[in-house]
Amino acid sequence: xxxxxxxxxxxxxxxxxxxxxxxxxxxxxxxxxxxxxxxxxxxxxxxxxxxxxxxxxxxxxxxxxxxxxxxxxxxxxxxxxxxxxxxxxxxxxxxxxxxxxxxxxxxxxxxxxxxxxxxxxxxxxxxxxxxxxxxxxxxxxxxxxxxxxxxxxxxxxxxxxxxxxxxxxxxxxxxxxxxxxxxxxxxxxxxxxxxxxxxxxxxxxxxxxxxxxxxxxxxxxxxxxxxxxxxxxxxxxxxxxxxxxxxxxxxxxxxxxxxxxxxxxxxxxxxxxxxxxxxxxxxxxxxxxxxxxxxxxxxx
Amino acid sequence: xxxxxxxxxxxxxxxxxxxxxxxxxxxxxxxxxxxxxxxxxxxxxxxxxxxxxxxxxxxxxxxxxxxxxxxxxxxxxxxxxxxxxxxxxxxxxxxxxxxxxxxxxxxxxxxxxxxxxxxxxxxxxxxxxxxxxxxxxxxxxxxxxxxxxxxxxxxxxxxxxxxxxxxxxxxxxxxxxxxxxxxxxxxxxxxxxxxxxxxxxxxxxxxxxxxxxxxxxxxxxxxxxxxxxxxxxxxxxxxxxxxxxxxxxxxxxxxxxxxxxxxxxxxxxxxxxxxxxxxxxxxxxxxxxxxxxxxxxxxxxxxxx
Numbered sequence: 001x002x003x004x005x006x007x008x009x010x011x012x013x014x015x016x017x018x019x020x021x022x023x024x025x026x027x028x029x030x031x032x033x034x035x036x037x038x039x040x041x042x043x044x045x046x047x048x049x050x051x052x053x054x055x056x057x058x059x060x061x062x063x064x065x066x067x068x069x070x071x072x073x074x075x076x077x078x079x080x081x082x083x084x085x086x087x088x089x090x091x092x093x094x095x096x097x098x099x100x101x102x103x104x105x106x107x108x109x110x111x112x113x114x115x116x117x118x119x120x121x122x123x124x125x126x127x128x129x130x131x132x133x134x135x136x137x138x139x140x141x142x143x144x145x146x147x148x149x150x151x152x153x154x155x156x157x158x159x160x161x162x163x164x165x166x167x168x169x170x171x172x173x174x175x176x177x178x179x180x181x182x183x184x185x186x187x188x189x190x191x192x193x194x195x196x197x198x199x200x201x202x203x204x205x206x207x208x209x210x211x212x213x214x215x216x217x218x219x220x221x222x223x224x225x226x227x228x229x230x231x232x233x234x235x236x237x238x239x240x241x242x243x244x245x246x247x248x249x250x251x252x253x254x255x256x257x258x259x260x261x262x263x264x265x266x267x268x269x270x271x272x273x274x275x276x277x278x279x280x281x282x283x284x285x286x287x288x289x290x291x292x293x294x295x296x297x298x299x300x
Numbered sequence: 301x302x303x304x305x306x307x308x309x310x311x312x313x314x315x316x317x318x319x320x321x322x323x324x325x326x327x328x329x330x331x332x333x334x335x336x337x338x339x340x341x342x343x344x345x346x347x348x349x350x351x352x353x354x355x356x357x358x359x360x361x362x363x364x365x366x367x368x369x370x371x372x373x374x375x376x377x378x379x380x381x382x383x384x385x386x387x388x389x390x391x392x393x394x395x396x397x398x399x400x401x402x403x404x405x406x407x408x409x410x411x412x413x414x415x416x417x418x419x420x421x422x423x424x425x426x427x428x429x430x431x432x433x434x435x436x437x438x439x440x441x442x443x444x445x446x447x448x449x450x451x452x453x454x455x456x457x458x459x460x461x462x463x464x465x466x467x468x469x470x471x472x473x474x475x476x477x478x479x480x481x482x483x484x485x486x487x488x489x490x491x492x493x494x495x496x497x498x499x500x501x502x503x504x505x506x507x508x509x510x511x512x513x514x515x516x517x518x519x520x521x522x523x524x525x526x527x528x529x530x531x532x533x534x535x536x537x538x539x540x541x542x543x544x545x546x547x548x549x550x551x552x553x554x555x556x557x558x559x560x561x562x563x564x565x566x567x568x569x570x571x572x573x574x575x576x577x578x579x580x581x582x583x584x585x586x587x588x589x590x591x592x593x594x595x596x597x598x599x600x601x602x603x604x605x
Contacts, residue, residue, distance in 0.1 A: 030436065138311065139318035143581050144543025147561060151326050151577055154565040231442045235547050238444055239562060254445060265452045272445035280440035287436075 011212065017293070024292055034284030041278050045097040054078075054088035056095035056248055061086050068266050081266045083257065089267065092253060093274050099249040100275070103164055103242075104229035110168035112222050115175025116214060122176065123183025124206050134180070137173040145170045146235065153241040163242045167229055174225065178217050186210050216293040223286035227279045234275050250275045304596060312589050319581050324367050327570045328360065376575040381567050386575035390557060394579070396466055397556035400548065401541040403476030408483040409534060416491025416530075417523065420499065432492070435485035443544055447478035447551040464553035475552040479544055483537040490533050494526040501525075528598050535591030539584045 025031055044051065063086035066076050080089040122133040140148070149166045156162040186192060187210075195205050234251030236242035238258070243249040250271040257267030342350070358366075370376070376386035415435070419428040438446075454474060455463035462471050498504065499522055507521045508514075546558035553559070557576055564572035 030433070135314065135318070138315050139322065143319070143322075143577070144539065144546075144584060146543045146546050147577055147580060150546070150561065150565050151323070151573060154568065154573065155326055227440065234442050235444060238442075239547070239550065241565070251442075254442075254448070258448060261448060261452055262456055265456075268445070268448045268452070272442065272449070275445065276437070276441045279442075280437060283436060283440055 014215065025288060028288050028291075030284045031288030034281040034288070037277050037281035038285060041097055041101065041274075041281065044094050045101045048091075048094040048098060051094055052088065052091040054091040056092045057087065057246060058091075059085045059087060065260070065264050067264075068270075071266075080270050081264070083264070083267050084260060089270060092248060093250070093271055096248045096250045096253055096271065097274070097278075099160065099243055099247055100230060100233060100251070100278070103160060103167070103233045103249065104226050106164045107167035107171060107229045107233075108222050108225045110164070111171030111225070112175055112218065114168070115172035116179050116211075116218060118172065119176035119179025120183055120206050120211065120214075123180035124187060124202065124210065130180075133176065137176055140170070140173050145232070149232065149236060150239075150241060153236065158241050158244050160243055160247055163233065163236060166236075167232055170232075171225060171229065174221055175218060178221055179214055182214060182217055183210055186213060220286055220290045220293060223282055223289055227282035227286065230275060230279050230282070305593060308589055308592055312585055315585055316582060319578060319585075320368055320371055321364075323574045323577050324364055327574055328363075371578065376578070377571040379564075379572040379575075380569040381563075381572070382569075386571050387579075389572065390560065390575045390579045393555060393557045393560050396554060397542065397545050397549070397558060399466075399472065400475055400479060400545055400554055400556060401538060403472050404480035404483065404541050405534070405538055407476055407480040408487050408537065411480075412484045412487030413491050413530065415488040417495055417518075419488070419492040420495035421518070423496065428492075431488065435488045438481040439485040439489075441481065443478055443481060444547045444551050446481055447475065447548055450474045450478055451551070466555055475548050475554055478551070479541060479548045482544065483534075483541060486537060487530060487534060491526065491530050494529050495522060498522045498526040528595070531598065532591060532595050535587065535594065538587050542580055542584055 025035065048056075060082075063076065063078070063082050065084065066074070066078055066082045066086075068079065068081040068089075078088045078090065080093070082088055083092070118133050122130040149170055152166045152169065153162060156166070192205060192209060195209055200209075233242055233249065234254060237249050237251030238255040240255060243252045245252065253271040254268055254275075257264070257271065260267055374387050378384060379386050379389055382389060415431050419431045422428050451463045451474065454460045461474050463474070465471055504517060504522055507517045512521075545554075545556060546561055548554065549556045549558035550562055557580060561573065561576040561580075563569075564576060
């Protein structure tokens with residue numbers, strides 16, 4: 001019982017720290033901008049249709065390759081122009097947000113759960129299981145991520161589901177290492193010894209007493225990983241090994257637009273802006289979180 | 301130090317071994333190579349005979365040992381699409397990739413460190429904020445997109461630089477800058493934070509109070525110590541650059557290993573994929589190991605066991 005109160009206290013302390021941090025969010029203009037961008041992208045990915053009257057797949061060949069309205073010589077209702085099939089670019093970017101985010105967030109969630117569990121086990125039990133897990137992470141870290149992902153996609157075949165699996169598989173190492181390091185430090189704390197003395201089982205200690213302490217560091221890593229995963233998804237889709245038509249993602253649009261770089265550069269420019277803005281949002285929030293949760297890391 | 305090096309070496313050997321296991325498993329999950337290699341006119345009996353000749357009918361562990369020992373000798377078999385040995389194919393493309401990665405590294409260091417130092421010395425100034433904003437921005441852009449925009453602006457619109465291919469410094473500029481963007485930002489941000497930390501140390505105050513010239517304090521006392529974490533990260537960035545080269549090379553039609561990997565994968569040329577992955581990862585591991593040694597040599601406080 002005492003243990004629980006101890007944790008409730010630790011958690012409310014974390015909550016208070018977060019609240020205080022929200023104040024600092026107001027002061028950190030970069031992070032604030034990031035939060036606003038992410039919020040907008042999130043809303044767009046939920047209801048993309050609310051901001052445009054065009055369906056993303058609506059083909060109209062006589063409207064092909066219309067430039068964005070600010071450079072176009074003819075008047076037309078497509079703010080960012082149209083692609084080779086006359087589809088509205090603005091609408092496609094709005095609708096592309098969903099899969100780009102979905103893939104990145106799912107990959108982060110899966111790799112996060114995998115990595116946290118492996119890191120907990122490695123740090124808590126030590127010995128051979130630690131060596132095994134850390135050895136695996138060494139092998140994995142020895143592959144350049146993109147090569148590993150390419151190799152696996154080549155085998156599994158492209159598509160949204162495989163893409164998520166591959167990206168998740170390449171992402172667990174950083175969580176495992178972070179969590180292992182924290183676990184190693186916590187394992188020796190008095191409250192863990194106390195919990196053991198009262199007769200708590202290993203899994204109980206790990207899940208109830210050590211895991212809750214991971215919320216901070218893992219959130220930071222996960223936020224920065226969302227940024228990395230969005231870029232990875234776009235790179236793989238760009239190379240034709242990720243999301244496949246008729247599905248739609250920003251990386252895929254870049255891959256299609258790339259062929260018309262000389263004559264219709266807007267097809268490459270705008271999806272990239274969408275990616276960069278979203279990644280910027282996630283990165284700046286991640287940085288701010290790191291500073292907010294661990295003041296010694298502030299503004300690194 | 302010697303003990304550490306030996307341990308690290310053994311670890312590296314184990315990792316390379318793990319590497320061969322993973323590439324073997326991946327390529328064997330990919331289905332029956334006999335079906336892939338034979339013409340679609342082949343009868344099932346033909347395929348069966350081919351499989352026996354190629355040793356594909358043996359149990360997987362026999363096949364693994366064969367793969368492992370040939371790989372040790374540098375023999376990854378023949379490429380399906382080029383019909384020649386894999387290793388020379390990879391080998392002749394390596395210089396191009398190293399040229400690109402080296403160029404990018406050079407840019408990242410030559411631009412990143414000064415930006416970081418200036419940002420730290422003028423903390424909170426307009427330059428600091430601008431520098432860190434740009435750093436954050438270039439960490440957020442997909443490298444390949446930046447490359448496309450560079451091509452459009454500097455090659456297509458302005459005709460300043462060639463858009464594709466390799467051949468002399470002019471060709472290197474755009475791909476190297478593109479590839480360096482992420483590492484440059486990382487180096488700049490880390491240099492800044494490392495400098496800030498060092499500048500607040502007591503020995504800097506001592507150096508100043510001794511009456512040393514400010515440049516002397518900054519270069520000899522601060523930068524030298526701030527450089528340790530930066531050098532480590534620069535080393536690891538080189539590995540990241542090797543990976544990033546895959547996409548950059550594709551954009552700029554740069555004849556390196558990365559582009560070879562993409563063609564190999566799109567053509568399902570598995571021996572070539574294996575060769576590229578093993579060779580690139582081998583250099584990746586080698587470089588990381590050298591960095592670790594360098595790191596231990598530079599920073600006596602972490603010289604343990």
